[in-house]
Amino acid sequence: MKFTIEIAQDNDEWDSYKEINPKLFEEILEEVLKNYPNFSKVQNIELSILLTNDKRIKKLNQEFRNENSATNVLSFPDLDIDFSQILEFKPDLDYIYLGDIAFAFETISEEVKKKNIPFLNHFKHLLVHSTIHLLGYDHMNDTEAEIMQDIEVKILKKLSIPSPYL
Numbered sequence: 001m002k003f004t005i006e007i008a009q010d011n012d013e014w015d016s017y018k019e020i021n022p023k024l025f026e027e028i029l030e031e032v033l034k035n036y037p038n039f040s041k042v043q044n045i046e047l048s049i050l051l052t053n054d055k056r057i058k059k060l061n062q063e064f065r066n067e068n069s070a071t072n073v074l075s076f077p078d079l080d081i082d083f084s085q086i087l088e089f090k091p092d093l094d095y096i097y098l099g100d101i102a103f104a105f106e107t108i109s110e111e112v113k114k115k116n117i118p119f120l121n122h123f124k125h126l127l128v129h130s131t132i133h134l135l136g137y138d139h140m141n142d143t144e145a146e147i148m149q150d151i152e153v154k155i156l157k158k159l160s161i162p163s164p165y166l
Helices: 012-016 022-033 054-065 083-088 105-115 119-134 142-158
Strands: 002-009 044-052 073-077 095-104
Touching: 002 022, 012 105, 022 044, 022 119, 022 142, 044 054, 054 073, 054 095, 054 105, 073 119, 095 105, 095 119, 105 119, 119 142
Parallel strands: 002 044, 044 095
Antiparallel strands: 073 095
C-alpha cells in the first residue's frame, strides 16, 4: 500500500512543527487503516491536507456545514461509506482518494493550552478523528460518538497517546 499525501499550507505558524509532514500522515493513516482489512490491498491511497488558520477554516465551515465559527478540524470525505458496513465496503484496489482534511492552527493551539496537553498529541488525535470521518463515521448522536471514540482511543493507545476522553 502506497500513500500519496498532498499538503497545502497557508499559515506560517505550522512551520514550528516540522514533525507534521507526509511521514506523520502516512504513519497515522496506516495505523487507522489497519483496522479495515479491505483497504490493505489498495495500491495507492491519496489524502489532501490543508494546514490553515481560524479565518480560513471558519469560511470552510460556513460554506460546507453552515456553521459560522472556526473549528479545529474539518473532514471532507470523497468516498460514500456507511460506517456500519465499513468491513463489507469493496474499495477500488488500484486507487482511492479518501478526501480532504483541514486543520486550524489557532483553535488547536487554544485547545492544547486549555487541556494542558502536547500539541503533537492533540494534532495526532485530530488526525485520527478526521481520518475516521473520511471512512464514514460520525458523531451525530451518542451511540455514533461512543463508537467513534472507542476506535480513536484504541488507535491512540497504539501511538502511546492517552485517551482524550478521560
